[in-house]
Every structure is written in structure tokens, then in C-alpha cells.
Amino acid sequence: MGSRVQKPKGSYPAHRERQRRRILDAAEKLFDGRGIDGTTMAEITSASGVQPSTMYQYFSSKDEIVWAILGELMQEKRGIATEAMKDAPHSLARITVLLEMMADDLERNPEKVRFMAQFDAIYARDWPVERLLSLESQIHPEPFRFFSELIRDGIADGSLRPDLDPDLTMHAVMNAVIGAQRRLASLGSKVETEYGNPVDQLLRESIRVLLLGMQNSGTPAEAGTRISKTRKRSL
Amino acid sequence: MGSRVQKPKGSYPAHRERQRRRILDAAEKLFDGRGIDGTTMAEITSASGVQPSTMYQYFSSKDEIVWAILGELMQEKRGIATEAMKDAPHSLARITVLLEMMADDLERNPEKVRFMAQFDAIYARDWPVERLLSLESQIHPEPFRFFSELIRDGIADGSLRPDLDPDLTMHAVMNAVIGAQRRLASLGSKVETEYGNPVDQLLRESIRVLLLGMQNSGTPAEAGTRISKTRKRSL
DNA sequence: TCAAATTCGAAATAGTATTTCGAATTTGTA
DNA sequence: TACAAATTCGAAATACTATTTCGAATTTGA
Incomplete structure (x- = not known):
């Protein structure tokens, strides 16, 4: 002393x-x-x-290291995402940019994406929700919540089909893209030899189909309404 | 002796x-x-x-056990898949049935799906391709290869948009659905509390958007009818 | 320069998967 | 039923893991 x-x-x-x-x-x-x-x-x-x-x-512990790296990764992504969307003029374009960025990410940093995939599969379930949420909130507020607003805008300006439930659609589309992206990263070159296409191209096609599915096509206003009625009842 | x-x-x-x-x-x-x-x-x-x-x-080894279980799971799925598609009348309906079965699977056996997700993330990359392929071939020949033919049919009969590359689209769509399905299984109830929807419902919405994206909207009236027909039948 | 903060070394604990091997038990059959 | 081979048991041994402990040595910033 x-x-x-x-x-x-x-x-x-x-x-x-x-x-x-x-x-x-x-x-x-x-x-x-x-x-x-x-x-x-x-x-x-x-x-x-x-x-x-x-x-x-x-x-x-080792887990703490994993956690720390995950946090930094998510913060990076978030920065890049908000940055890229600034240039896009209207809602559909912004959504497109956001999703295509995930394909670029897979193309450029497959190891990072694979890391996230491993996290999802092995760790996510055992770790406390609050911790996950506090992390997600680093990436959520901007791109995600924003995304469902973009869908709302798109419906309003007629570029997206009117029968979409903005929140549900946003989560469904994001989850499909993230899921596809991470699965491709996990399987890596195995997919390429089997499917015969670079992994990012496969993801780009998934994104294309999803975007087409969200878009308003000609007169399907009727079809759209009909669908949404059926859908809502069945869910 | x-x-x-x-x-x-x-x-x-x-x-x-x-x-x-x-x-x-x-x-x-x-x-x-x-x-x-x-x-x-x-x-x-x-x-x-x-x-x-x-x-x-x-x-x-422990890996051998994992492997054996995986093999049995895939064989089961394959049986269920080919079974279910028999009833569906035309190509688009079959595709719909096949994809929606994956949502049912998630709803009914989330643990099994989660098992597959863990396999993808942890093991798939390190195990020899041949072994993976020999396993996949248990499930491939029917549903998968079949799937790309379905897309071809759909393009021919006008129910699917003509600018789809059947093989690429098949892999892209399947990968998106499988990826979404497994990610949802991995995150489990965390998604529900955060997204406010049962996980299988989220997957169903992803599938709906993907199906819409594949459909032909060139001839509005027909497209509309076709969509609603498909819908009703699939529910 | 000096006290506190930090690092080092090296050994200890406890929990893994996997192996080894002789003794005991079970199996199908002659 | 009896028997030889096949299978199982027990129990200990090996070789990795992650994580902890602690006193001695080094580094840090004022």
C-alpha cells in the first residue's frame, strides 16, 4: 500500500x-x-x-472472441450498406442496391460470410436473446427497419405489388437472401463444381427472382388483391 | 484354428x-x-x-454418426417429396408443392432442419466432395433434376417467364428456400420474438415471393388467373 | 525513477474423443 | 444343448481441448 x-x-x-x-x-x-x-x-x-x-x-473465453469479431463485422456491413443506398434514387432501386450488396459481399468476402453462417448455426441458439438483439440493433435501425419503409414506398408509388405486407415481406426477403448467401458461403466451392456457376451468380439470380416477385406487373392489381385475401385468410 | x-x-x-x-x-x-x-x-x-x-x-467417430443420420434424413425427405408431387397436375403446381413442403417440414420438424443447418455450417466444407455428392444423389435425381425440367415445362406452357435459365433458376430458387429454411431453424424462437411471426410463416412468404418472381406476367389476364388458380390449389 | 499494471512461464485441472485388450457374455447353429 | 466365433464389457490409457493459477519478470506512464 x-x-x-x-x-x-x-x-x-x-x-x-x-x-x-x-x-x-x-x-x-x-x-x-x-x-x-x-x-x-x-x-x-x-x-x-x-x-x-x-x-x-x-x-x-473463445466465445467472447467470436462475439467481438461478430460485432465488428456487423458494424462494418452496416456502414457499407447505408453508404451504398444513399445514391439510389427511388425505393425499388434502394432495395435492389441493398440486396445486390449482399451478393458482392459473398463474392468478395466469402470467409466472412461463412463466419456468420457458422455463428448462426452453432452459437446463435445458445446465446441469450438480449445479447443477440443488442448486436442486431447495430445493423437493424438503418437497413432493416428502413427496408420495410422502402416496401411501403414502393407500394405507394406503384412499383411494388400492392398485396405485400411490408413488414412480413421485408423479413421474408431479407431472410431468404441472408440464408441463401450464408449457405452458399458454407458449401463454398462444392456448389460451384456441382452447380457449374460461381456462387455469387447463383445468389444474384435468387435476388433477381425475389425482386421480380415483389414488383408490380401490369394489371395484376386484381390478381394481387385476390392473392392477398386468400393469403391472409390462410395464414 | x-x-x-x-x-x-x-x-x-x-x-x-x-x-x-x-x-x-x-x-x-x-x-x-x-x-x-x-x-x-x-x-x-x-x-x-x-x-x-x-x-x-x-x-x-462422432462424424460417422452424424453422417449416417444425415443420410437417413435425406432419404426420408426424398420419399416424401416425390410422393407429394405426384398429385400436382402441372409444372407450376408441382414446383409450388415441392417448395411448400419445405415450409411444412420446418413447421413440423424444426430440430431436423436445424440439424441439417449445423451440418452445412460445420461439416460440409471439410468433408470430401464425393461423399457429399453420393449423398446428394439420393435426393437429387428426382426432385432436383426434375425441378429444372419443371421450369422448362413452365416456360413452354407460358406459366413461367421466358427469360429464366432453367438450371440456374432451379439452383437459385432451391438454394434460397433451403437457406432461408435452415437459417430460420437455426435462429429458432429468437426470430419469432423479434419478427412477431411463426418461422414457417416467414418461410412461406419467401416462397410466395419467389414463385411470383418466376411466374409470367407478360399476358396480364392469363397471369392473373393462373396465379389465383395456383394459389387456391396450393392452399 | 518508481509503483502499479501487465505479461510471462509453466504447471495444474477438468472435460473431450478415441484406443486398447483381456475377460465375460451372447449368438446362431450343428 | 454345447460350442466356437462374434460381440460386449470394464477399465484404464492416450492425446487433445479450454481454462485457471500464481509468483517472478517486464513494461508502462507520470
Whole structure:
């Protein structure tokens, strides 16, 4: 107990931040290459150049590392998404841009997408909802909630079919695109050899069909209304 | 070295089959409840009532068990699929039936779908392509290859838009539906609390939009009728 | 320069999958 | 029913995991 003031736990924030980065960067690279499950803590420590005992000072478990990386990824995506949509003139164009960005993402960063796929399949279910939601809320408010407004706009200006339930459609379409995207990333080159097309092209076709399905086509106003009645009753 | 004939390895096939079943049934139940990764070999042995040493006589690893269960699941699905499509009169109706069956499946056996999702995310990439393909071929020949023919038919009879590439579209649509289905199964009840709809309903909406996107809207009146006909029949 | 913060080393714990092997039991059949 | 081969049991051993512990050594910022 010296006469000096005792410094609180995180006293060297700059240094701690640097260390944290070293660990996360090493882990991310390993996850990309070997998958979350295929990566051991020993590999992360040796790749990042810190001892296990030190690493556990920063992350209390492997899961915490996964979580941290996921958070950063989602924040990135969100930035890119809101950025890209700025240029698009009207609602349908914005929706198109948003969805096609997911195909670009698959084309450019298949490992990252695969990481998210692994998260969904292995971790999402066991982790507390609140934590998931707090993460999702980093990406939601803009692109997602926004997306259902875009659908509303599209219906109003006649570019989208009038029988769409904006909220339901938004979730359904987003989920289909995200699901397709992540599945393609998981199966990777296996799909290419079997399907004979680059994975991102497959995803682009899915998106095209989905967009066509949302669009208002000629006079199907009648058909549309009819459908929506039937639908609502059956659901 | 008796004078009797030495019996080959699998000499009590009925007994072996019974044992195999005990193990697979126990494992399947555990996988459903705790996930593939959350299930330990120790749990499987104690649940199935055989010793580890015995179990490894039947399956050389946990992966082999996963693999065996996957194979049985796919065979089941295939049977159900071909069965259900028999009733459908024309191509568009068959496609509709096939896709909606995947929503039913999600509604009825979410654990099984989740199992497949985990397989995709964790195992698919690391296992040899040949093995994957030999499995897929159990489900492919009928529903899948068939599916692209259905699209061809649909284009010919005017019910589907003429600018579709049958093979590409088939893979794109199937992948979107499967991807959406498995993602929903992975996220489970989390989606419901957040989205406010039962998961299978979300999937049904994705399917509806995809089907609309494939349909021909060139001749409005016909398109309208065709749509509503299909709808009514499919419900 | 110095006290506190941080890291290192190295060993310990506990939980995995998988293997080994001789003794005990079960199986189908002669 | 008896028997030889097939199968199972038990129990311990191996080799990985993640995670913890703690005292000694080093680094940090004022």
C-alpha cells in the first residue's frame, strides 16, 4: 500500500487496445481459414504472440472472441450498406442496391460470410436473446427497419405489388437472401463444381427472382388483391 | 484354428442392425436437443446403453454418426417429396408443392432442419466432395433434376417467364428456400420474438415471393388467373 | 525513477474423443 | 444343448481441448 494513488484496472487503455487488436486480428484470420470450431485457443495465442494467461485477461473465453469479431463485422456491413443506398434514387432501386450488396459481399468476402453462417448455426441458439438483439440493433435501425419503409414506398408509388405486407415481406426477403448467401458461403466451392456457376451468380439470380416477385406487373392489381385475401385468410 | 469354417466379420447381421439403430436413435435425439456440438460421445453411449468400446465398433467417430443420420434424413425427405408431387397436375403446381413442403417440414420438424443447418455450417466444407455428392444423389435425381425440367415445362406452357435459365433458376430458387429454411431453424424462437411471426410463416412468404418472381406476367389476364388458380390449389 | 499494471512461464485441472485388450457374455447353429 | 466365433464389457490409457493459477519478470506512464 504505497502512498501513491492506486490506479484502476484498465490503466493503460492505449496499450490494452493494441493488445486486443493483436488477438482479434489473429483469431479472425484463423477463423477464416480453419473455421470457428477448427481453431484452437493455442493456435490463437501462438499466432497473436501472447501467452494464454495473458489472452484470458482480455477475453474470458473463445466465445467472447467470436462475439467481438461478430460485432465488428456487423458494424462494418452496416456502414457499407447505408453508404451504398444513399445514391439510389427511388425505393425499388434502394432495395435492389441493398440486396445486390449482399451478393458482392459473398463474392468478395466469402470467409466472412461463412463466419456468420457458422455463428448462426452453432452459437446463435445458445446465446441469450438480449445479447443477440443488442448486436442486431447495430445493423437493424438503418437497413432493416428502413427496408420495410422502402416496401411501403414502393407500394405507394406503384412499383411494388400492392398485396405485400411490408413488414412480413421485408423479413421474408431479407431472410431468404441472408440464408441463401450464408449457405452458399458454407458449401463454398462444392456448389460451384456441382452447380457449374460461381456462387455469387447463383445468389444474384435468387435476388433477381425475389425482386421480380415483389414488383408490380401490369394489371395484376386484381390478381394481387385476390392473392392477398386468400393469403391472409390462410395464414 | 478349429476345423470349422471361420465366420466373417459381420456374422450376426440382425443383431448388428439392432445395435446400430439403438445408437443412431439415441444420438439423433441428443443432437435434436443439444445440437451436434453440444452432444458428447459419453452422452450417446450412456443414452444408448452401450460402452464406448462397443460403440466404436459400429462408428469409427462422432462424424460417422452424424453422417449416417444425415443420410437417413435425406432419404426420408426424398420419399416424401416425390410422393407429394405426384398429385400436382402441372409444372407450376408441382414446383409450388415441392417448395411448400419445405415450409411444412420446418413447421413440423424444426430440430431436423436445424440439424441439417449445423451440418452445412460445420461439416460440409471439410468433408470430401464425393461423399457429399453420393449423398446428394439420393435426393437429387428426382426432385432436383426434375425441378429444372419443371421450369422448362413452365416456360413452354407460358406459366413461367421466358427469360429464366432453367438450371440456374432451379439452383437459385432451391438454394434460397433451403437457406432461408435452415437459417430460420437455426435462429429458432429468437426470430419469432423479434419478427412477431411463426418461422414457417416467414418461410412461406419467401416462397410466395419467389414463385411470383418466376411466374409470367407478360399476358396480364392469363397471369392473373393462373396465379389465383395456383394459389387456391396450393392452399 | 518508481509503483502499479501487465505479461510471462509453466504447471495444474477438468472435460473431450478415441484406443486398447483381456475377460465375460451372447449368438446362431450343428 | 454345447460350442466356437462374434460381440460386449470394464477399465484404464492416450492425446487433445479450454481454462485457471500464481509468483517472478517486464513494461508502462507520470
